[in-house]
Amino acid sequence: MSDAAATRTARSRWLLLAPALAVLIFAASGPLLIVLVYSFLTPGDYGGILWEFSTDAWFNVVFEQDFFTEEVTLADAHLSIFWRSIKLSLLTAFLTFVFGFPTAYFIATRPKDKRDIWMLLIIIPFWTNLLIRTFAIMELIRAEGAINSVLLALGIIDEPIQMLFTEFAILLGMAYVYLPLMVLPIYASLERFDFTLVEAGYDLYASRWRVLRKVIFPLAKPGVIAGSILVFVPSLGAYVTPRVLGGGKQLMLGNLIELQFGAGRNWPLGAALSLTLLAIVMVALILYVRAAGNEEVRHG
Amino acid sequence: MAKGFDIRRQTGFATIAMACFVILYLPIVLLVVYSFNAGTSVAIWEGFSWRWYVSAWDNDQVQAATVRSLVIAFWATLIATTCAVLAALATTRQGSFRGYTLIFAMINQPLMVPEIVTAVALLIFFAMIKVATGYTGLFYLIIAHSAFCLPFAYMPIRARLQGMDLSLEHAAMDLYGTPWRVFRRVTLPQLWPGILAGAMLAFVISLDDVVITEFVKSAGQDTLPTYMLGQLRRVVTPEVNAISTALLAISVVMVMGFFFLSRTKK
Amino acid sequence: MIEIANVSKIFTGRGAPFTALDDVSVTIRENEFFTLLGPSGCGKTTLLRVIAGFIDPTHGAVKLEGQDLVKLPPYRRPVNTVFQSYALFPHMTVAQNIAFGLEMLDKPSAEIKATVDQMLELVRMTPMADRKTSEISGGQQQRVALARALAPRPKVLLLDEPLSALDFKLRKDMQLELKRLQSETGITFVFVTHDQEEALTMSDRIAVMNAGDIRQIGGPRDIYDHPAERFVADFIGDTNFLEVELLATEGETARIRLPSGVETEVRAPRDGVAPGPVTLAVRPEHASLSGGDGAALPGTLANVVYFGTDTHFHVDLDGGARFVLRQQNQPGTAQGWSVGDAVTVTLAPGVGQVLRD
Numbered sequence: 002m003s004d005a006a007a008t009r010t011a012r013s014r015w016l017l018l019a020p021a022l023a024v025l026i027f028a029a030s031g032p033l034l035i036v037l038v039y040s041f042l043t044p045g046d047y048g049g050i051l052w053e054f055s056t057d058a059w060f061n062v063v064f065e066q067d068f069f070t071e072e073v074t075l076a077d078a079h080l081s082i083f084w085r086s087i088k089l090s091l092l093t094a095f096l097t098f099v100f101g102f103p104t105a106y107f108i109a110t111r112p113k114d115k116r117d118i119w120m121l122l123i124i125i126p127f128w129t130n131l132l133i134r135t136f137a138i139m140e141l142i143r144a145e146g147a148i149n150s151v152l153l154a155l156g157i158i159d160e161p162i163q164m165l166f167t168e169f170a171i172l173l174g175m176a177y178v179y180l181p182l183m184v185l186p187i188y189a190s191l192e193r194f195d196f197t198l199v200e201a202g203y204d205l206y207a208s209r210w211r212v213l214r215k216v217i218f219p220l221a222k223p224g225v226i227a228g229s230i231l232v233f234v235p236s237l238g239a240y241v242t243p244r245v246l247g248g249g250k251q252l253m254l255g256n257l258i259e260l261q262f263g264a265g266r267n268w269p270l271g272a273a274l275s276l277t278l279l280a281i282v283m284v285a286l287i288l289y290v291r292a293a294g295n296e297e298v299r300h301g
Numbered sequence: 302m303a304k305g306f307d308i309r310r311q312t313g314f315a316t317i318a319m320a321c322f323v324i325l326y327l328p329i330v331l332l333v334v335y336s337f338n339a340g341t342s343v344a345i346w347e348g349f350s351w352r353w354y355v356s357a358w359d360n361d362q363v364q365a366a367t368v369r370s371l372v373i374a375f376w377a378t379l380i381a382t383t384c385a386v387l388a389a390l391a392t393t394r395q396g397s398f399r400g401y402t403l404i405f406a407m408i409n410q411p412l413m414v415p416e417i418v419t420a421v422a423l424l425i426f427f428a429m430i431k432v433a434t435g436y437t438g439l440f441y442l443i444i445a446h447s448a449f450c451l452p453f454a455y456m457p458i459r460a461r462l463q464g465m466d467l468s469l470e471h472a473a474m475d476l477y478g479t480p481w482r483v484f485r486r487v488t489l490p491q492l493w494p495g496i497l498a499g500a501m502l503a504f505v506i507s508l509d510d511v512v513i514t515e516f517v518k519s520a521g522q523d524t525l526p527t528y529m530l531g532q533l534r535r536v537v538t539p540e541v542n543a544i545s546t547a548l549l550a551i552s553v554v555m556v557m558g559f560f561f562l563s564r565t566k567k
Numbered sequence: 568m569i570e571i572a573n574v575s576k577i578f579t580g581r582g583a584p585f586t587a588l589d590d591v592s593v594t595i596r597e598n599e600f601f602t603l604l605g606p607s608g609c610g611k612t613t614l615l616r617v618i619a620g621f622i623d624p625t626h627g628a629v630k631l632e633g634q635d636l637v638k639l640p641p642y643r644r645p646v647n648t649v650f651q652s653y654a655l656f657p658h659m660t661v662a663q664n665i666a667f668g669l670e671m672l673d674k675p676s677a678e679i680k681a682t683v684d685q686m687l688e689l690v691r692m693t694p695m696a697d698r699k700t701s702e703i704s705g706g707q708q709q710r711v712a713l714a715r716a717l718a719p720r721p722k723v724l725l726l727d728e729p730l731s732a733l734d735f736k737l738r739k740d741m742q743l744e745l746k747r748l749q750s751e752t753g754i755t756f757v758f759v760t761h762d763q764e765e766a767l768t769m770s771d772r773i774a775v776m777n778a779g780d781i782r783q784i785g786g787p788r789d790i791y792d793h794p795a796e797r798f799v800a801d802f803i804g805d806t807n808f809l810e811v812e813l814l815a816t817e818g819e820t821a822r823i824r825l826p827s828g829v830e831t832e833v834r835a836p837r838d839g840v841a842p843g844p845v846t847l848a849v850r851p852e853h854a855s856l857s858g859g860d861g862a863a864l865p866g867t868l869a870n871v872v873y874f875g876t877d878t879h880f881h882v883d884l885d886g887g888a889r890f891v892l893r894q895q896n897q898p899g900t901a902q903g904w905s906v907g908d909a910v911t912v913t914l915a916p917g918v919g920q921v922l923r924d
Contacts, residue, residue, distance in 0.1 A: 103318055134329065139533070145344040473904035
């Protein structure tokens with residue numbers, strides 16, 4: 002390409018990109034860098050920050066120092082929240098897999114013209130308001146909600162089970178709202194699945210279970226990995242679901258971060274916690290890209 | 302007739318799938334049903350009534366939040382879709398270039414970075430600007446929504462452009478069409494379904510957002526979802542169900558529209 | 568008419584730079600059916616797109632009637648392209664597609680309508696004028712693409728493998744149709760193909776390309792009978808390559824000694840080759856087993872393959888080389904040879920071409 006033409010193309014390209022970049026730098030990427038700066042500053046007395054360099058915020062992510070004895074210990078409160086976040090996110094991924102895989106398989110084995118309609122049934126909840134879906138779960142499991150009412154009416158229980166504001170409630174809510182994220186990628190990998198491979202499996206004396214385990218599942222693995230990451234990542238950063246269903250008692254990372262900007266008034270700590278969350282998410286994403294890449298090499 | 306051996310069948314899968322569909326829809330159906338409850342409870346059915354829709358409609362706060370939600374969603378959709386169309390043209394029509402990976406990562410940042418982190422970042426950054434300029438209007442919410450709606454608008458538009466035969470534009474150029482006329486007469490007419498699909502997604506995403514709005518909004522700038530979030534702390538009346546049902550209806554219509562648009566032949 | 572002078576195109580992407588065109592020079596004459604022939608990746612389509620303006624050459628000039636095209640964007644060049652995929656606008660009817668170029672040139676609507684009607688008639692698509700392009704067959708789409716490109720009456724029509732998507736029979740029909748359109752309109756056609764038969768049947772002149780360069784330019788007969796080098800001989804038709812010794816050249820005649828020791832006269836390459844060991848190319852149908860005049864090569868019949876219209880004889884020449892010759896089958900007569908027979912391959916006088924490499 003001649004120099005003049007190359008310059009022309011480059012100029013028009015950046016002109017076309019300019020509005021998007023302006024919006025993104027102003028309201029996405031740029032602010033993220035400021036968070037990094039804030040995590041190295043000193044908290045102000047009434048929220049906000051003082052422009053003094055400090056690594057206390059990062060220190061306080063996992064440690065705490067006794068005010069009087071200056072003894073350094075692990076920050077149990079923070080660590081238990083980290084642990085709860087990771088535990089609940091992993092469980093959510095597992096739960097959605099247990100329900101999502103058979104569902105995706107079921108849809109992928111429907112006649113071609115019906116699959117889209119089944120998928121629409123998965124997609125609609127996915128695109129409806131997360132808060133509303135969380136609220137729907139809340140109504141279902143509250144003390145006077147549908148589940149307890151039915152169980153009481155049937156005489157199985159004598160008094161309502163306390164489900165709301167427990168870890169179980171958060172797990173249930175997250176599995177419910179993120180289930181479509183598991184079904185979508187598994188379906189995508191199963192949809193293109195060549196079922197003559199299954200025939201070959203049966204032909205070679207494999208049972209149904211073994212065909213599933215040895216033929217179908219390995220080939221659907223990229224979809225399962227993608228689905229697990231897609232569920233794990235937003236679960237880890239969940240804010241609305243634990244706030245509504247955990248009722249401020251069962252905090253997750255998202256709520257801990259919010260606390261620093263509200264009652265805690267420790268903006269630098271909030272910034273450091275945010276970046277810690279981001280780092281965990283990025284590690285998960287990198288692991289995913291690696292796994293997906295390996296799969297491609299193996300099957301490509 | 303003997304039933305043949307169905308190679309696709311896996312024991313129990315159909316049952317689990319059906320259970321899944323029931324689980325997905327049962328809570329939503331109950332929520333909708335109770336929005337028509339004549340009583341004040343969201344648990345005990347006392348007969349059919351429109352009263353909660355009427356009370357939501359008459360609620361000044363709900364009215365204001367609805368208008369605010371729609372205004373923000375409208376502007377965010379417009380900005381995000383315009384930016385997305387231009388960006389999609391730049392990233393699909395002129396080959397790969399240095400910096401493409403970075404641009405792609407930037408556009409998709411809202412999809413990868415946890416919402417709470419973005420929310421905190423915007424809270425910090427906009428707080429600085431609010432202090433510096435004294436301006437506390439809706440602009441912050443609109444620009445924040447535009448940013449996180451951008452990837453949702455960008456994806457279907459880019460997919461449409463990539464599926465579009467580049468030789469069509471070459472043919473138009475070959476037949477003496479200037480770049481602007483080629484865009485208007487050939488590219489745009491075929492891009493419309495993609496643009497519309499992108500805009501619908503952006504609109505739904507903006508309308509549904511809770512976390513970022515909750516952190517960015519100034520006092521008295523509740524949108525419908527943040528208003529609802531506030532209500533959930535108190536004793537919940539079916540009024541929240543009514544608002545939810547209305548929002549659900551909008552989302553479902555938009556998603557169905559998107560679904561059928563993206564199914565139209567290219 | 569079109570002068571392409573020292574055009575190079577080097578693609579620099581993420582990998583190593585790729586030279587798609589390597590210092591190509593060629594002049595295409597007025598009112599000519601000119602074909603760029605070569606295997607995929609030889610640079611023929613790149614050259615076509617350089618003329619059309621979709622690719623800027625790295626070096627070199629492209630001139631049309633003396634005017635430099637390189638500086639002009641595609642929409643200012645008086646050339647039109649028939650695309651391999653046809654690139655018909657799916658949101659427009661057949662007539663709207665044909666009218667597009669004229670509209671872009673801001674012609675008066677009366678003129679546009681007249682030209683469109685005329686073009687529809689030219690390609691016999693008048694009844695289909697208001698159909699959507701998705702509602703017509705592949706062959707019809709092909710004709711619409713032609714009409715659309717011809718409608719603005721370009722000085723040059725560029726055709727990028729336009730027949731490759733058609734089935735065999737339709738392709739034969741369209742070959743004749745294209746030839747007819749070219750002579751009726753008097754427009755210069757530059758035709759890109761990888762199909763040697765297509766090139767031989769339609770072209771006035773053919774440029775054989777390989778690895779970004781034009782290897783030989785000439786009329787179809789010239790190229791077929793007298794390939795200049797091994798690549799051309801090998802790419803077009805079937806060829807036997809014999810290692811022979813060049814004794815002397817005189818003008819276009821070369822005196823050689825065959826492996827059997829017999830001396831004979833064949834065509835010499837134009838740019839001259841020094842005496843010594845060279846390669847001789849002989850077409851399978853230019854030799855016979857029946858004897859007659861000419862140089863003889865003794866050997867053993869190794870295989871006989873029946874092809875319907877003709878029969879191929881595989882002969883292991885004394886000295887090791889394999890020679891394939893082709894004889895047309897005559898009604899009623901069986902071939903008189905069987906595998907293992909000692910036979911003599913006779914080259915007709917004057918056939919055979921010494922290659923320059």
